[in-house]
Amino acid sequence: MSNITTTNGFSALEVEAMQKLSDYHKYYIQAKNEQKIIHMDKQEVLTKLYALVIKTIELSGESKKYNLDNTQTKSVASFIYDMIIDHYKPMTLSEVQNAFNLGLTGEFGDYVGYGTVTFSKFIKGYNSSAKRESAIKEWLKYQNAPVTVNKPVYKFFEKNMEIANYFFNICTEKLSERFDTVINHDDNVMHLPSIYMFLYDNFQISFTHQSKEIIKRKAKERYHKFIVKSKIKESDPKGFETIVQSVIESNNLTFEWYMKTQALIFLTLKLKEQGKTYDNLKTLK
Numbered sequence: 001m002s003n004i005t006t007t008n009g010f011s012a013l014e015v016e017a018m019q020k021l022s023d024y025h026k027y028y029i030q031a032k033n034e035q036k037i038i039h040m041d042k043q044e045v046l047t048k049l050y051a052l053v054i055k056t057i058e059l060s061g062e063s064k065k066y067n068l069d070n071t072q073t074k075s076v077a078s079f080i081y082d083m084i085i086d087h088y089k090p091m092t093l094s095e096v097q098n099a100f101n102l103g104l105t106g107e108f109g110d111y112v113g114y115g116t117v118t119f120s121k122f123i124k125g126y127n128s129s130a131k132r133e134s135a136i137k138e139w140l141k142y143q144n145a146p147v148t149v150n151k152p153v154y155k156f157f158e159k160n161m162e163i164a165n166y167f168f169n170i171c172t173e174k175l176s177e178r179f180d181t182v183i184n185h186d187d188n189v190m191h192l193p194s195i196y197m198f199l200y201d202n203f204q205i206s207f208t209h210q211s212k213e214i215i216k217r218k219a220k221e222r223y224h225k226f227i228v229k230s231k232i233k234e235s236d237p238k239g240f241e242t243i244v245q246s247v248i249e250s251n252n253l254t255f256e257w258y259m260k261t262q263a264l265i266f267l268t269l270k271l272k273e274q275g276k277t278y279d280n281l282k283t284l285k
Helices: 012-018 023-030 042-060 070-087 093-104 116-127 130-143 156-170 192-202 209-230 237-248 253-273
Strands: 182-185 188-191
Touching (some): 042 070, 042 093, 156 188, 156 253
Antiparallel strands (some): 182 188
């Protein structure tokens, strides 16, 4: 079974397909090859959006006419961030910059000023652009094109769904109690956080506050067992305290993997309870 693609960067197949694109199409596809905004630190993104808003107004040559003060610029950046998180989860910062640059050229029609209405129009226009859609279709077409007879031919999305569905079929409440972040079932090795992120990147997935608390509690229980088994508390007390603090500060990658693993399990069991599958999830626009 092939590996799930990671959230950062493209697979070898996707890179190979991108190299066959024209520079015109690469403009759209290369911007996708970054960490998605939804997976980045919020404050870091807000700071960069703030800078992009200022830069866009400066590039327009109308900075004197539309000079937003610090508070207004922060409000616009915050609005853009919320809009992306709510409606355009797959976007990257480069795609936002592309949207603003194209918007300035009139690509998405006329606009007045540089408030939330204008920047919303740029983002909406970019995501529904026929040129962007054409680039993506061309990219996907090349991922399906055979290069040599001994190379696999498939759409990466479909292969990832195959792996995700394999996990769906074997996941039961009883078995899930033994699942770690990586499991080996009938010689099929699966990294569960990556399966979750693949689903999260492509489908509308959200949890209630109560569900989030259940996921967090389960993740802490599993991570605690992992730490106990490592005996780090006895061998390196200071290191143990550092680990505890990193979990509290949400700065522990291993614990994040446990969180994503439990989120995947919770989602899967809830869908099964409702007689549904991953195919019933709504895709992102």
